[in-house]
Structures are given as structure tokens and as C-alpha cells.
Amino acid sequence: MEMQEVHDNMFLPLPGLPPILITRTEGVYLYDSTGARFIDASGGPMAVTIGLGRKEVAEAAKKAVEEVSYILPIFASESRIELTKRIKKRLPPELNEVYFCSGGSEANEAAVKFARQYHVLAGRESRYKVMSRDLSYHGMTLLTLSIGDVKMRQRDFLPMLWRNPRVAPHYCYRCPFGKEYPKCDIDCALDLEKKILEEGPDTVAAFIVEPVVASAGGGLVPPPEYFPIVRETCDKYDVLLIVDEVVTGFGRTGRNMGMDHFGVIPDIATFAKGASSAYAPLAGMAVRGSLTDLFKEKSAEFQHLYTFSAHPLSCAVANEVQRIIDDEDLVARAARMGDYLGKKLRDLEELPMVGDVRGKGLLRSVEFVRDKASKEPLPKEKKVKMDIITTCLLKGVFFYPGYWEDEQGRGDHIMIAPPFIITEEQIDECVGVLQETVEEMQPMLLG
Numbered sequence: 001m002e003m004q005e006v007h008d009n010m011f012l013p014l015p016g017l018p019p020i021l022i023t024r025t026e027g028v029y030l031y032d033s034t035g036a037r038f039i040d041a042s043g044g045p046m047a048v049t050i051g052l053g054r055k056e057v058a059e060a061a062k063k064a065v066e067e068v069s070y071i072l073p074i075f076a077s078e079s080r081i082e083l084t085k086r087i088k089k090r091l092p093p094e095l096n097e098v099y100f101c102s103g104g105s106e107a108n109e110a111a112v113k114f115a116r117q118y119h120v121l122a123g124r125e126s127r128y129k130v131m132s133r134d135l136s137y138h139g140m141t142l143l144t145l146s147i148g149d150v151k152m153r154q155r156d157f158l159p160m161l162w163r164n165p166r167v168a169p170h171y172c173y174r175c176p177f178g179k180e181y182p183k184c185d186i187d188c189a190l191d192l193e194k195k196i197l198e199e200g201p202d203t204v205a206a207f208i209v210e211p212v213v214a215s216a217g218g219g220l221v222p223p224p225e226y227f228p229i230v231r232e233t234c235d236k237y238d239v240l241l242i243v244d245e246v247v248t249g250f251g252r253t254g255r256n257m258g259m260d261h262f263g264v265i266p267d268i269a270t271f272a273k274g275a276s277s278a279y280a281p282l283a284g285m286a287v288r289g290s291l292t293d294l295f296k297e298k299s300a301e302f303q304h305l306y307t308f309s310a311h312p313l314s315c316a317v318a319n320e321v322q323r324i325i326d327d328e329d330l331v332a333r334a335a336r337m338g339d340y341l342g343k344k345l346r347d348l349e350e351l352p353m354v355g356d357v358r359g360k361g362l363l364r365s366v367e368f369v370r371d372k373a374s375k376e377p378l379p380k381e382k383k384v385k386m387d388i389i390t391t392c393l394l395k396g397v398f399f400y401p402g403y404w405e406d407e408q409g410r411g412d413h414i415m416i417a418p419p420f421i422i423t424e425e426q427i428d429e430c431v432g433v434l435q436e437t438v439e440e441m442q443p444m445l446l447g
Ligand SMILES: Cc1ncc(COP(=O)(O)O)c(C=O)c1O
Pocket: 045, 103, 104, 105, 106, 108, 137, 138, 139, 140, 210, 214, 215, 244, 246, 247, 272, 273
């Protein structure tokens, strides 16, 4: 196929990116129509876990279509029930009600609507605000864009977005309070209570957070004290704690769920990406049974249903993916490979342009700066992160962009989040290509 034909049939192709026709995927590799091979070092958008192109998943999909091709989500399919049981095994027993939909944005939208409807049923009609953090991402719909804080995604839609109360992030490398852990008082966690009081507790329905911030902040891991303080504050003011596990769920950080690192149980956990290793659109939320009980008592229906919710094909595919994760002990492997990746990336801290290396498990990030001592970002017009990503791609490794930017629109970090089946040799290749690229670019950028 001619590249012009590819270009002409893509809706608004990304400016600056040459048209690439991927014809085959296998393991951690993407192959294009010229035979070139790329390592998918970010698992797509931090989504692929078991590796690409697995025959067992293809067979599960074929069987699903032959047996139950579609049913309204008010009916059950065997694969849906099996998947629900597998997902519950990865979650704390309190989160024992699982609802399915098709994507992460939709799952977060569902969680917010559930929280609001729960408060209405509980006689707290005045509660509708959803608090969230600066440097977070929860999706692309207008509601989830409002809750998140990715400025470039929001810019053109600002008049259409909600006014949404925001809490400071745990961005320790650039602490919003100018403090340093562990000498700080975890002011970022205390900020939640301050903001709830400012808004009026009777108006706040929920607080939504990522356990480890993915691309909006670049692998931001909270200090151990953070989530216990947040949980206590939410309990004190009857605010539901929604944890967005869209990226972190199902092994990405080396534990079943991201929250497993912090010993805190949320009221709602949303998930997507890793649930099906991106083989099929499958997402959802797990909710405390104590909350759904109220719906049952009042015979209330949750007002959120899509044509493709709990689609039998997606459920069958995700069920097979979860079986593979169990049988091949891939969560433990993600922890092991994550440690190795973290160690290799930390070696890059020697480079003058590398300001910070952070993350957990196989969710890692590198932030680039103009000046290591002052942490001054690189000039916006240099478009450094996209240059790094494109150059690495041409050398055979794909990384994913991060979205942090300061008030002047400056900010460059990339995400490294490969499939869990990646080997040490493949990690060496990815980090080697990144190092070589940064070393080539540094003299021009730093002078
Ligand atoms: C933390 C987080 N939440 C939600 C989403 C939205 O998920 P989706 O793209 O499946 O709608 C993403 C997507 O990258 C994400 O990173």
C-alpha cells in the first residue's frame, strides 16, 4: 500500500509523524509494511500487559463470537461471570460489585455518576462536586476532561468544562509547597481537607485520584503517608474516594492494583487498559457492596448503560487475558522487570538533560530539563519530548509522551511502560536507544 493512501485515509494524522502502516504485532514488537520492527516500549498508551498477537486470545475471541455474539448488558454471559470472579480476586473483598463498560473515560464517568446517585439516594442531594488533583488525567469526555488537568487537551474546550475544585499534587520533584520529603508535613494530602472546607463539605460528592500518576505527571508516586491521610479525610466528610486504576490496575506497578502499595481501600476503583491488555475495549469499576446495597434497598437503577457495556466479546477476551496473567505469574514478572527497568533508567540520571527518573513497576517516566540544579524546563518551542519520541521511533523504539507543563507551556517527560513479558535484553535496547538519542540532542539544547 502506498504511504500517501495511508495518509489520506487517516483522520487528521499527527503533525510531524510520518505515516506508518503496522501490518503485524507480536510480543513486544510492532512490524510495519516495510518490514521495520519497533519495540512498543509503552505498551501502546500504558495498556498492553501480556504482549501482542497471542493466539489463545484470538481463539477466545472466535469462540465468543460463535457462542454469544451480543446480548444486552441486562443479561449475563458465562465469560462475563468468569471475568467478574477473576477481577474480584485481584481486589480487596470490600470492592465486590463489578460494573463493565468500554473505556477508561467511560469508567470514570460511570464512577462519578455512581457517586452522585449514591448521595442522592442517601438523602444528600446537595453533594455534586467532584474534587480532583492538579496533574491528573481521567479521560477525554467533557466531564472527565473537566476533572482532569491536562492543559493541552483542555485548552480549546475551557468554556464548556465544569468548574472543578482542585487539590495540590504530590509532585515531590517540583513540590507545589516548596518543601522536601520527608521534612514536609505531606501538605499535598492535607490540602484535601482544606479544599473540602473551602467548598463546603455538604457540596462534595467524591475525590478522584490515580494511585500512581501516569502521563499527566509522569510516574508520580505518593509518599506512604499520603493515602492514609486522604482516606481519613474522605471518611470524616462522607466524601467517596474514587481511585482511577485505568493505568495502574492489573499488575502495571508490580502489584495487582496500584492501591495495593498503600494499604488503603477506596470506595470505587475504576479500571480499563490492562484489564484486557488492550485486546478489546473493556473497562469498568468495582464498588463497595455497602454502597450498592443502598441501590438494592431502594430498588434504584444505576442510570448509566451503553450498548457495548459488558460486551460478550470483550469479556471473553479479558477473561483469557486474566487467565494468562495468572498462569504465567505476570504480576510478579512486572515487579521484577520493573525493578530492572527502574535501575537502568536511574543510570541515565548522570546525563545533564535528565532532571528526574521516577515511577513504580513497569510504569516509569523520565523528565528532561534545561538546567539540573534549577530544574528549569527546556524551551517550549524546541518540542523536545516529541523530538525524542520521533527519533527513538526511527531507531526502533516507541515511547509515550507525558503531559506535564508549567504556566509557560514548558515541560518534557516521556513514559516507559512496556508489556510485562519484556526481557532484560529488550529493556537494555530501549534504554540504550533513549540514552543515545539524549546524548545526541544535549549539545544542541544545552549549548
Ligand atoms: C489514568 C487514566 N485514566 C483514564 C484514562 C482514559 O482512558 P481511555 O483512553 O480508555 O478512555 C486514561 C487514558 O490514558 C488514563 O491514563
